[in-house]
Amino acid sequence: MGIIVTNESANSEGSSVLSLFGAVLKRDLMLAYRKKSDLFNPLIFFLMVATLFPLGVSPEPDFLAQIAPGVVWVAALLATLLSMESVFKSDFEDGTLEQTLLSPQPLFVIVLAKVLAHWMMSGLPLTLLAPLLAVMLFLPAEGMSGLMLSLLIGTPTLSLVGAIGAALTVGLRKGGVLISLLVLPLYIPVLIFGTSAVQAAVTGLPLAGFFALLGAILALGLVLAPLAISAALRISVSG
Amino acid sequence: MSTALLHVDKLYCERDDRILFEDLSFSINAGEVIQVEGQNGSGKTTLLRILSGLSNHYEGDIFWKGALLSTVQDDFRREILYFGHHPGVKAVLTPEENLHWYAAMHPSIDGKKIAMALEQVGLRGFEDSPCHTLSAGQNRRVSLARLYLTSAKLWILDEPFTAIDKKGVAQKEQLILDHAANGGSVILTTHHELAISEKVRRFNLDELAGT
Numbered sequence: 001m002g003i004i005v006t007n008e009s010a011n012s013e014g015s016s017v018l019s020l021f022g023a024v025l026k027r028d029l030m031l032a033y034r035k036k037s038d039l040f041n042p043l044i045f046f047l048m049v050a051t052l053f054p055l056g057v058s059p060e061p062d063f064l065a066q067i068a069p070g071v072v073w074v075a076a077l078l079a080t081l082l083s084m085e086s087v088f089k090s091d092f093e094d095g096t097l098e099q100t101l102l103s104p105q106p107l108f109v110i111v112l113a114k115v116l117a118h119w120m121m122s123g124l125p126l127t128l129l130a131p132l133l134a135v136m137l138f139l140p141a142e143g144m145s146g147l148m149l150s151l152l153i154g155t156p157t158l159s160l161v162g163a164i165g166a167a168l169t170v171g172l173r174k175g176g177v178l179i180s181l182l183v184l185p186l187y188i189p190v191l192i193f194g195t196s197a198v199q200a201a202v203t204g205l206p207l208a209g210f211f212a213l214l215g216a217i218l219a220l221g222l223v224l225a226p227l228a229i230s231a232a233l234r235i236s237v238s239g
Numbered sequence: 240m241s242t243a244l245l246h247v248d249k250l251y252c253e254r255d256d257r258i259l260f261e262d263l264s265f266s267i268n269a270g271e272v273i274q275v276e277g278q279n280g281s282g283k284t285t286l287l288r289i290l291s292g293l294s295n296h297y298e299g300d301i302f303w304k305g306a307l308l309s310t311v312q313d314d315f316r317r318e319i320l321y322f323g324h325h326p327g328v329k330a331v332l333t334p335e336e337n338l339h340w341y342a343a344m345h346p347s348i349d350g351k352k353i354a355m356a357l358e359q360v361g362l363r364g365f366e367d368s369p370c371h372t373l374s375a376g377q378n379r380r381v382s383l384a385r386l387y388l389t390s391a392k393l394w395i396l397d398e399p400f401t402a403i404d405k406k407g408v409a410q411k412e413q414l415i416l417d418h419a420a421n422g423g424s425v426i427l428t429t430h431h432e433l434a435i436s437e438k439v440r441r442f443n444l445d446e447l448a449g450t
Binding site: 016019020023024027030031034035090093094095096098099100101102103104105110237238239 | 291292293294295296313316317319321323324325326327328329330331332336339340341343344345346369
């Protein structure tokens with residue numbers, strides 16, 4: 001369900017789409033703010049991994065510096081995955097998802113706003129916390145900008161792709177495991193380019209190529225994932 | 240011949256190898272109130288979900304104003320109101336915030352009328368209490384407040400009177416009659432004895448079910 005805006009009605013339609021986007025975003029942020037457990041769960045998980053890793057593997061700074069990019073990225077990926085199940089679950093359970101699907105408004109926009117709200121509650125705080133973890137894991141200072149930027153471009157893709165899995169499984173009683181199985185293969189490219197970017201930053205190699213690839217994946221996800229999410233939601237609610 | 244608002248032709252639906260209804264054909268005209276009857280599990284909710292476009296597990300054709308439903312989805316969604324088993328009310332939002340969100344989903348609704356609608360359903364003074372602090376009946380009233388806001392032609396109401404007190408039910412029955420008098424249509428299921436039953440067309444799913 002794309003949004004085709006003709007020239008003459010572009011202004012009014014554009015502004016109504018924007019106000020719809022704003023209304024959905026505001027509502028979801030407010031919901032997250034009032035139910036803070038969903039907000040802190042992935043962050044605590046993220047911090048725990050970074051704290052436990054040196055204890056479990058080795059506290060050697062040299063060794064930790066070597067694995068830091070991978071550990072931070074894997075922890076961010078799993079933390080996002082952990083938070084994915086809740087995106088549509090409560091809307092499905094209280095019937096607001098039904099009402100959303102019955103609305104004449106473009107579902108593409110609604111879904112995009114919901115995913116953005118989810119990212120602002122998971123991917124964005126993870127990105128902001130990442131430097132702290134990186135310091136705990138002795139990541140060299142040169143790698144910091146690469147880590148932040150790669151997470152900033154990479155985590156929105158994780159939210160978009162994860163939301164497809166969440167939409168497909170929202171009607172199932174125990175969908176959590178299934179989401180992981182569905183989504184993990186699609187997360188792997190993001191993980192590879194993300195950690196490669198950080199490693200390149202540490203060794204002083206050019207980064208542009210990795211960011212271009214992560215950006216391209218994100219662009220593709222922004223356009224295609226909302227379509228897939230919308231279709232998946234209709235199937236899930238129909239069942 | 241005027242075309243019916245909604246026309247159902249030879250609808251067939253089965254669930255878990257059990258035929259809920261087959262060869263079900265009927266029309267809903269403007270100004271009509273239809274009550275779907277049937278015992279628990281006879282497929283009332285399934286029928287209403289199919290009519291609202293939420294479910295597509297059926298065979299047969301549904302026409303909206305003479306056009307096949309699947310071809311006029313956007314127009315159709317603009318003109319229906321669906322009230323389902325789950326009232327569609329967010330527990331952590333206040334009644335007012337819930338209705339504002341609904342208004343955002345349906346741009347034809349005037350946000351200024353929300354306070355009036357809440358007063359009509361007797362929730363004045365509860366505007367700022369989160370819905371999880373309200374009773375079950377009050378939560379359903381929040382959802383029923385949509386009836387005062389909407390400009391939808393066809394109301395699809397699945398058990399709208401559950402947990403609503405007597406006075407509230409009488410008020411909603413009157414609202415349904417007013418809607419019908421203004422040329423709107425209502426299809427509903429309820430186990431309540433309707434006080435307005437003489438103006439309601441009924442059909443029973445038990446008799447239609449293939450055994």
